Amino acid sequence: MDCLASMRFFVRSADLGSFSRAAVLERTTVAAVSRHVSRLEAHLGTTLLDRSTRHIHLTEAGSLFYEHSVTILREVDMARRATASLNERPQGLLRINVPAAFGRRHIVPHLQEFLASYPEIRVDATLTDSMIDLIEAGADVAVRITATAGPALAGRRLAPHRRIAVASPAYLAQRPPLKRPEDLSQHECLHHAVARNRAWYFRLHADPNAEPVSIQPAGQLCMTDTEALVTALRAGLGVALLAVWLVSDDIRSGRLVPVLPEWDALISLGPQRAIWGVYPSKRIAPTKVDTFLTFLAERFGDPPYWEL
DSSP states (O other), rough: OHHHHHHHHHHHHHHHHHHHHHHHHHOOOOHHHHHHHHHHHHHTOOOEEEOOSEEEEEOOOHHHHHHHHHHHHHHHHHHHHHHHHHHTTTOOOEEEEEHHHHHHHTTTHHHHHHHHHHHTTEEEEEEEESOOHHHTTOOSEEEEEEEEEEEEEEEEEEEEEOOOEEOOOOHHHHHHOOOSSSGGSSOBBBBEEGGTTTEEEEEETTTTTOOOOEEOOOSSSSSSOOHHHHHHTTTTBBBBEEHHHHHHHHHHHSSSSSEEEEEEEESSSOOOOEEEEEEEETSOOOOHHHHHHHHHHHHTTTTTOOHH
């Protein structure tokens, strides 16, 4: 039984003293109104309205139930209006979850403009590389670097995620030349802890359908933090395979240099990862979430501003 609907028919009938008048205002039939009230009485186990041929009157139980019903229906209507107003314009608390390094470089620098553009939004940002459950964490939206949004998530692809091999000019000046991926066997390769012992794959730009070249990079240094890897690269400790969004500023400044530029670099085969904005798929995306993702997509650009 739709209890709220039955309560509305009951209150309307009591206010007007007639099922027929209630039916006219609710744009339904007298039989439907009577049926709703009868189901409500059966559910409560008491008579709410005394019927006569011309009028209906509240019983003692009906008067008590009427008072509470009016309060409940008023609160429900207020809740609906308040919730609807949240989607009329971007407002409220926006809880976001973003990868640490990407967030520091490409989310936080844009927050001043975002908050100035939407002064009724407050942002609670968590920067972490841990894969959290958005619902358990109470997050509204997350930025993730992944191949797909995921089975329990809806989302929007914000930008590509491309990797390149890089090293410092000082390091390259002291080591054998790098012309093909196989030449990396003569070089010190720096690893991220998550990808340690994984193969690196390279595919020629000019022949994207060719079988990729696979190498097993060797090196003494492994780190758990990508930005620490960038620092190690600047210090001339080796070659690393890193995201363009992470090293583009260093490349433009000359602190780092792309190696094997004719080759696409990958750390896995199959569907390639991209930068996604995701939120729980069982929810309708609030206006504040949609606004935030649209803002990021516009600021990143196509191609994104960090591309070389």
